[in-house]
Amino acid sequence: MAALENEKSRLDDAARAGWLYFIAGHTQDEIAKMLQVSRASAQRLVSLCLAERLITFRLEHPIAACMELASKLKDRFDLVHCEVVPSDPASPHSTAGIAERCANLLDSTLRLETPVIVALGTGRAVRAAVERVTPIERPNHQIVSLVGNISADGSASFFDTVGRLADRTGARHYPMPLPFLMSTEDERNRMNRIEPIAKIQAIAARADLRLIGIGQMDQKAQVHVDGFVSREELFEMMRLGAIGEVTGWAYDAKGRLIKGGTNKRLTSIPPQVPARTTTIAAAIGQAKVPAISAALIGRLVNGLITDEATARAILDR
Amino acid sequence: MAALENEKSRLDDAARAGWLYFIAGHTQDEIAKMLQVSRASAQRLVSLCLAERLITFRLEHPIAACMELASKLKDRFDLVHCEVVPSDPASPHSTAGIAERCANLLDSTLRLETPVIVALGTGRAVRAAVERVTPIERPNHQIVSLVGNISADGSASFFDTVGRLADRTGARHYPMPLPFLMSTEDERNRMNRIEPIAKIQAIAARADLRLIGIGQMDQKAQVHVDGFVSREELFEMMRLGAIGEVTGWAYDAKGRLIKGGTNKRLTSIPPQVPARTTTIAAAIGQAKVPAISAALIGRLVNGLITDEATARAILDR
DNA sequence: CCAACGCGTGGGCATATGCTCAAACGCGAT
C-alpha cells in the first residue's frame, strides 16, 4: 500500500527541510517555497526531522571545564574511559547529554567489523542511549542482558534494551529470561546452573563492553520504584549498608558488594570486582553522587559518563 | 597574556550555549540566564558557536532521491565512491553540502591509525572541505599537493590546502614548490627530474586518496579567473577541444587528455588514466556538467561528490 | 453509502530570534 511510500517521502521531505534549515541556513519561509508547501508545513517538517533524529548535532568543541573534570575523574579513580557533558541547569536529571555520548560509545563499538559482545544493564540513560544508536548491519555482534527481564508480576516487561539494540544492528541478542529476584538463594543457584542461563552468563563474561546504570539505594531507589524490590527488602539492604546498586547488586559506601539480603537472590550477572572488562556507568544527579562515588572506589566500574554538576560533586567529596 | 585565555573561555561559553540551544533545546533567554549574560550575548554566543563550527549537524537520513542518484552514477560510470547531497535551490554553487561530505571523507581516511597518504588538487570544494576537517593527531600521515603552489606572479600563493590540512593533523606535508605552468615543455621536463620534485611525485603516486576539483574550460574557467592561464592559452586549449580540467590537465568531451597546449608545460601531477588510486572529484554546478561527465567517461576519476541537480544533469545527458 | 475519525493544512497570534545602533567598557598610550 501507498501509506508506507507516503511515510517515506514525508521523511525524505523532513530530512530535506532539516538540511535546508540547519545546514544551508535557510528560513522556514524559503524552505516552504522550495518544497512547495505552506510555511507551517515547513516548520512541521523541520520539527519532524528533529523528532525523528534525521539530523543530529555533535559538539566538536571539548568544553575545557568538562574535559578537565573528565581527566581528573580518570586519574583519581583510574578509569579507562570518562566523559563529562555540560550540565543542563534547567533539568539536572535529563539524560539528553549523557545518552548521546553513550549512544556514541555504542556506535563506535558496534561499528567494528570484528564480532563484539555488548552487555547492557539497567538505567534510564542506557535505555535512552540505545534509542539513539545509529542503525548499522552487524549480524555477527552479540548483545546480551546483564539483568533478568521478568518483573515481579511475571510479565516479561520493562524496556527491552537488548531487543531494541539488536533491532538496530541485526545482532544476535540474549535477553535474560529470569525474574529479577528469585524467592530463595537456593532457587537462584539452581537457576544459574540450567543450560540456557549458564550460556548467557558465559557470553556476558566475554563481553567487550558493559554499559550500565547506577542506582542509589534510598526511598527513591529505582529498583524499588520499578517494583523489583519491596519496601521491606529495600530497607533491609539499607540496614546492611547499601548505598547504591549496579544491575541490582547492592554495595556499600566503600563499593563492597553486600553479602546478604537481596544480593543472595539476584539473578543479574554480578559485577566483576575489580572490573576487567570495559565497564562504563552512565549516571547523573545529585542523589546518585554517593552511589557513583562508591562504585568508582570499589572498582565496580572502570568507566563513567556523567554531567558536569555530578562530576564536580563526586570530585568534591 | 590573558587574551588567549579569554578567547578560549569565550569559545567554551559559545560551545556551552550551542549545546544548551541545539541539544538541550533551550531558548536563548533561558541560556542567557544560565550563563549570566544578556539575551543578546547569548544569541551572539550561539551564532559564534555556529560560525566556529563548534557544533556540526549531520544528516542521518539518506535522502532517498539523492541515494538513488548516487547509486545510478556509481553504476553508470563504475565508480568506487559516489555521494549526492540535496541541492540548495537558492545558491546552486554553494559548496556547503559537498564540502561537508568531502570533509567527512577526509575525516574517515585520516582517522586510520596506519599511515595514509592524501593528495589534494584544486577546487573551491576541496578548500572548503579542508577547513572542515576535524583536527586529529596523525603525525605519520602524509599530505601531498598535486598542483604547483606558485602563481603566475611568482608568489607562493593561493590557498594552501596542503598546509591547512597538515595543521589539523600534524601530518608531514608536501606542497609542490613549482609554478603552475613552466614556460616551455623542456623546462617542465627538467623540473620533473630534479630531486625534491621527483620525490613529491613519488609520494603522490602512492597516495591512498586523491581529492580534486573539476574545472570547466570556458570563459569562466577557474584556471583562467585565478590567473594561472592567460586568455590566449585558454582559447588555444578550447580550440584543441578542451572541455574540462583536473589539477590543470585539460581534457576533451570524451575525457581524453589534450596532447598539446598548456598540458605540455603543466607541472601538476597528471591524472592516472584510468584512475587506479581512489580519486574523488568534488564538483557542482550546471556549468561543470559537461566537464564532470567527460571526466567520468574518460575515467580520470573514479569517485564523485556532487549535488542533486548536478547529478541529475549528468545522468540526463 | 455515510458518518466518524484521524491526519495534514493554512491562518493567525504570542513568542523567540537576529540584527542595528548608540552607549559603556576596557586597554594602551600620553
Add this chain to the structure above:
DNA sequence: ATCGCGTTTGAGCATATGCCCACGCGTTGG
C-alpha cells in the same frame, strides 16, 4: 589620571518561529 581607539554590551525593533485552532480530505467501520 586622562584621552582615544577598538571592542563588547544591551535596548529595541523587524522578522522568523512555534503553536493553536478550525477546516478539509481521505480512510475506516458500521
